[in-house]
Amino acid sequence: MQYSQVAGCRSEARPGLKGECETCGHATLAKCGPRIRHHWAHAFRQHCDPWWENETDWHRGWKALFPPSFREVCHRAEDGEIHRADIKTEKGIVVEIQHSAMSDAERISREVFYKNLVWIIDGSVFVKNFDIYHPLPDPESELGKDAVWIKAKRGMEGANRGLFIRLSEAILEDPQATKARCSGGFYCYFRDVEQELLETYIGHHQFDWVRPRSTWLDAKCPVYIDFGCPYLVRIDTYDESGLRCIRLVVKNDLVQELHLRDRMTDLFAPP
Numbered sequence: 001m002q003y004s005q006v007a008g009c010r011s012e013a014r015p016g017l018k019g020e021c022e023t024c025g026h027a028t029l030a031k032c033g034p035r036i037r038h039h040w041a042h043a044f045r046q047h048c049d050p051w052w053e054n055e056t057d058w059h060r061g062w063k064a065l066f067p068p069s070f071r072e073v074c075h076r077a078e079d080g081e082i083h084r085a086d087i088k089t090e091k092g093i094v095v096e097i098q099h100s101a102m103s104d105a106e107r108i109s110r111e112v113f114y115k116n117l118v119w120i121i122d123g124s125v126f127v128k129n130f131d132i133y134h135p136l137p138d139p140e141s142e143l144g145k146d147a148v149w150i151k152a153k154r155g156m157e158g159a160n161r162g163l164f165i166r167l168s169e170a171i172l173e174d175p176q177a178t179k180a181r182c183s184g185g186f187y188c189y190f191r192d193v194e195q196e197l198l199e200t201y202i203g204h205h206q207f208d209w210v211r212p213r214s215t216w217l218d219a220k221c222p223v224y225i226d227f228g229c230p231y232l233v234r235i236d237t238y239d240e241s242g243l244r245c246i247r248l249v250v251k252n253d254l255v256q257e258l259h260l261r262d263r264m265t266d267l268f269a270p271p
Helices: 057-063 104-114 142-146 157-161 167-173 190-200 251-260
Strands: 003-006 009-012 018-020 027-031 039-042 071-076 082-088 094-098 117-122 130-135 147-149 163-166 187-189 204-209 223-226 231-237 244-250
Touching (some): 057 082, 057 094, 082 104, 094 104, 147 167, 157 163
Antiparallel strands (some): 018 027, 130 204, 204 244, 231 244
8 A cells, every 4th residue: 555544644654654544444564675665554464455456666656647635545335345446536537557467357346336437457468469550540530430440460461451341332232231240342451541541540550469368358447558658558449340449548648638537438538
């Protein structure tokens, strides 16, 4: 834990301090060795929050992007179980910063409990298995609404460079064709529409995640993966074809959005 109560005041760990857990009220000890990150630990090794995990430098760095009053905000479930949100903004969005792998059951339980939740995932452990391919047009643009993209996948060089069918052409062969059910038309190439595409580009790309941590693909709340660069990778669904895509988002822009928005569903929505 980053914070504990010392003499009635919220305090970060310093050598020799003793405190009380803000969540459960039990005794805490400041852990401040020369080779460990300063933190608080329960005196008797119990963890009042069953979703607790060790913090990494990456984890602490994300928390530092928000005011201290937003960090480690306690919540109590109807059954009395206590949880400590990594971040909760003034407007009520909870941000869970996750380094370790997570089961479907735990991911679902957090989404149900917090509801208005955003995930920040440490991608450093699987970055070599995550490929980002060609850009996609704004799905609301004229090209975006017409193009049905072939799914990119490691080893499929044509699709990885950009390959699509025009829905408008497929309908000429099959008037019932839709983006979700489209088999006619001719293959078209990214290079043929590159300039038009880039004029409407807002960050979407095709991707392939080899041996994915599939619980994040099934998440009901927004998932942003941090690969350690200025851009985050948001997992998304491109359009009614069901194509999974990613959207590149500037890290600082996400932090600003989290300060401004009331609901996680409003992040990066048009004003």
